[in-house]
Amino acid sequence: MAESTTATAHGSHDGDGVTKRDFLTLVAGAGAAVGAGAMAWPLIDSMNPSKDVLALSSIEVDLKPIQAGQAITTMWRGKPVFVRNRTAEEIKAAQAEAKGLADPATDAERVKPGKEQWLVVVGICTHLGCVPVGNRPSDQRGEYGGWFCPCHGSQYDTSGRVRHGPAPANLPVPPYAFLSDTKIKIG
Amino acid sequence: MAGLHKSDFENPVINWIDTRLPIFTMLQKEYGVFPTPKNFNYFWNFGALAMVTLMIMIATGIFLAMNYTAHTSMAFDSVQRIMRDVNYGWLIRYVHANGASMFFLVTYIHIFRGMYYGSYKAPRELLWILGVVILLIMMATAFFGYVLPWGQMSYWGATVITNLFSAIPIVGEPIVTWLWGGFSVANPTLNRFFSLHYLLPFVLIGIVFLHVAALHVTGSNNPLGIDVKGPQDTLPFHPYYTVKDSVGLCLFLAIFAFFVFFAPNFFGAADNEIPANPLVTPAEIVPEWYLLPFYAILRSVPSKLGGVLMMFGSIGLLFVVPWLDTSPVRSCKFRPVYRWFLGLLVIACVVLGAVGAHRPEGIWVLLGRLGTIYYFLHFLVILPVVGKLERPLPLPESISKPVLPRGGGPLPAGAAAKPMEKA
Amino acid sequence: MMRWVSLAAAAALVSSLAVSAPVQAQETSLPRQNWSFAGPFGTFDRAAAQRGFQVYKEVCSTCHSMKLAYFRDLEGIGLSEEQIKAVAASVTLPDIGDDGAPIERPGLPADHFRSPFANEKAARAANNGAAPPDLSLIIKARDGGADYLYALLTGFSTAPATMKMGDGMNYNKYFAGNQIGMVAPLSEGRVEYADGTPASVNQMAKDVTTFLAYISEPETEMRKALGVKVVLFFLLMTGVTYAVKRKVWADVDH
Numbered sequence: 001m002a003e004s005t006t007a008t009a010h011g012s013h014d015g016d017g018v019t020k021r022d023f024l025t026l027v028a029g030a031g032a033a034v035g036a037g038a039m040a041w042p043l044i045d046s047m048n049p050s051k052d053v054l055a056l057s058s059i060e061v062d063l064k065p066i067q068a069g070q071a072i073t074t075m076w077r078g079k080p081v082f083v084r085n086r087t088a089e090e091i092k093a094a095q096a097e098a099k100g101l102a103d104p105a106t107d108a109e110r111v112k113p114g115k116e117q118w119l120v121v122v123g124i125c126t127h128l129g130c131v132p133v134g135n136r137p138s139d140q141r142g143e144y145g146g147w148f149c150p151c152h153g154s155q156y157d158t159s160g161r162v163r164h165g166p167a168p169a170n171l172p173v174p175p176y177a178f179l180s181d182t183k184i185k186i187g
Numbered sequence: 188m189a190g191l192h193k194s195d196f197e198n199p200v201i202n203w204i205d206t207r208l209p210i211f212t213m214l215q216k217e218y219g220v221f222p223t224p225k226n227f228n229y230f231w232n233f234g235a236l237a238m239v240t241l242m243i244m245i246a247t248g249i250f251l252a253m254n255y256t257a258h259t260s261m262a263f264d265s266v267q268r269i270m271r272d273v274n275y276g277w278l279i280r281y282v283h284a285n286g287a288s289m290f291f292l293v294t295y296i297h298i299f300r301g302m303y304y305g306s307y308k309a310p311r312e313l314l315w316i317l318g319v320v321i322l323l324i325m326m327a328t329a330f331f332g333y334v335l336p337w338g339q340m341s342y343w344g345a346t347v348i349t350n351l352f353s354a355i356p357i358v359g360e361p362i363v364t365w366l367w368g369g370f371s372v373a374n375p376t377l378n379r380f381f382s383l384h385y386l387l388p389f390v391l392i393g394i395v396f397l398h399v400a401a402l403h404v405t406g407s408n409n410p411l412g413i414d415v416k417g418p419q420d421t422l423p424f425h426p427y428y429t430v431k432d433s434v435g436l437c438l439f440l441a442i443f444a445f446f447v448f449f450a451p452n453f454f455g456a457a458d459n460e461i462p463a464n465p466l467v468t469p470a471e472i473v474p475e476w477y478l479l480p481f482y483a484i485l486r487s488v489p490s491k492l493g494g495v496l497m498m499f500g501s502i503g504l505l506f507v508v509p510w511l512d513t514s515p516v517r518s519c520k521f522r523p524v525y526r527w528f529l530g531l532l533v534i535a536c537v538v539l540g541a542v543g544a545h546r547p548e549g550i551w552v553l554l555g556r557l558g559t560i561y562y563f564l565h566f567l568v569i570l571p572v573v574g575k576l577e578r579p580l581p582l583p584e585s586i587s588k589p590v591l592p593r594g595g596g597p598l599p600a601g602a603a604a605k606p607m608e609k610a
Numbered sequence: 611m612m613r614w615v616s617l618a619a620a621a622a623l624v625s626s627l628a629v630s631a632p633v634q635a636q637e638t639s640l641p642r643q644n645w646s647f648a649g650p651f652g653t654f655d656r657a658a659a660q661r662g663f664q665v666y667k668e669v670c671s672t673c674h675s676m677k678l679a680y681f682r683d684l685e686g687i688g689l690s691e692e693q694i695k696a697v698a699a700s701v702t703l704p705d706i707g708d709d710g711a712p713i714e715r716p717g718l719p720a721d722h723f724r725s726p727f728a729n730e731k732a733a734r735a736a737n738n739g740a741a742p743p744d745l746s747l748i749i750k751a752r753d754g755g756a757d758y759l760y761a762l763l764t765g766f767s768t769a770p771a772t773m774k775m776g777d778g779m780n781y782n783k784y785f786a787g788n789q790i791g792m793v794a795p796l797s798e799g800r801v802e803y804a805d806g807t808p809a810s811v812n813q814m815a816k817d818v819t820t821f822l823a824y825i826s827e828p829e830t831e832m833r834k835a836l837g838v839k840v841v842l843f844f845l846l847m848t849g850v851t852y853a854v855k856r857k858v859w860a861d862v863d864h
Contacts, residue, residue: 077370129350130468277829433851441844448837460751
């Protein structure tokens, strides 16, 4: 049968102009493409985070040792996370209306209601991934009292919002929940 | 079935092989008697120098890999073991590390030579495009390689560069996570970079082969930029250019060796002698010198996505250079206006290199923007417009009969000593 | 014209090289010292390096590790096999005994130098939050290298009245930011040299820098000795190939 199709395919078209051979070629081609894609996917996906990496995707943090005005760095998914115990002044500064933000957000959106003293942010500058300084009171904190990125001079306020410099976005707030008044779970 | 090849080689072993697989005939044709313009100057050495450097890099890299451990907890120490305990390990590593700089050095000179003499123009467009592909693969390979010693600059360089992809809207973040194999640069990242660093040089060999194959289809350009008119304009590649390349190669290797033995860390960063620490950012993250101009372009644009696009655009632009140049003349020798602009481009690239090495503040911000503007202006406006407006100088009739004021007739023997002056 | 462009390219190269190296230029310029190991023929002054090892052992090693170095590396500063064995045996190192319990045993020449702290966190905790850096590569790991280390070791003084110092921080003219966690480690007569050299602060700083320069780059002497031969070889070959080239091209009208 295949031979007869081949024979006719060269010369005349039968019926609507599509031969059985054209159709089969198309099916085979599509099948090959699907097959190649399906074979490529495991290879591509093998480069995505593996189970052992994903297993470390949540951590618990004890808030008790963090003094007012200080912050600690903890590691979450290989990234530093800042947990800051904000002073009343810092909270006030953060809640004050800020104009001209590169990435507009209110302080209320960035903390948990009733827990305004605690600010939790991923400590990676949104510009090019450096770790800003400012966790210790002796660190340089920039004009806005939050964090200062030593790489390219981005400055963050006490809500972790970018106020100056090349960074395009605020320090992201990771997903977290209070397990008790003195313990949070990040991730 | 095709018949056996009729080989002219007298050596029976070579003849036997050549009859069945005519590689010797091919070598003889492509590298022995290959007709090559007789008027090359020493700038035509740099392609061969780049090829030799690639071989040196692959050879040293294979032996380094025998002692290197691609794991975050051991990579730094394994490199130091190579430096301290492996016999001649320090030599192999320093040749490899400085070889990267040498490779870019000769390649950049090779590229500017191509631009000065119009080697990218028809019919050599594809040859040029393959060259740009080689440059891109070199950059990727160099970047992966720089991460492997797992020092502070390795780690933070990798972080900054991979983060560039996060500027892509929507898919940016998943792409970066995929590149990392996690949520930051970490062990999976180091492992895959090692794998790719080992792979890409062999891809490079493939593209270099095509680059050379394309060259042998069109034939070489030459300092006059005019076509070869006949056998009187050419010389067999061997021995004329094998020996000329050897002169340049020996001098190049002397310079290379000077860096390896007497200033091995000249191109390096002190911070990379400190093991990678994800919690401590170095005061300044600076890429290797050969990437500085592109880094400067990235930082000169105030928007993150814009900066990334401009940076990749600055290399992408090179692909279309053959079509941006509208001049009917190849060599800048006969382009009295454009050659000054090409000089300006060299200066702009140097300035951008300097900008990339400094904090983006004060005068450096301005210089970075000026350099970036000139870079793009050069390719997008000056190259097409000057080509149309410029009146080229009269071209010589042929390579062997130049109609230049001081070029006519046989040159004194001493002229061979200073071919660059002649050009 | 190509000459002009090549000049520009050469200038380009030189200046880009010049800018790539001293990126993190010191705020205070470093005084240059004459080092025995500098220059293309430099070798380590063995006596200075041995005195420097004494300074390292008696002063630095109480806080600083030197993880990458082995006792056997001391051969390079002129210690005999017996001396190295004695040095190694004078420290005890943690190991696992035959019964599987942790034990302490005397060091061997094949052992690494012992680190003063079990890990980085312990080092940090014991030192006011700033872990003392490892010294294995200290000369390579700081811009300015040996000159920087010497300047740092001799750069301690009382802070200017205008400067507000952090708790437990010390003023040092050459440290970035001028506040360093390390207390001035060297003082007149801090060690007693066996060879009778007066142990001034400058002398000790110079000696320990020489020692650490050796530890940072133990291959230095071999590298330079080989380098002279290799560079001369290639220069010679440049001359030879150039002569061949002249001969080959002699009959070409070009």
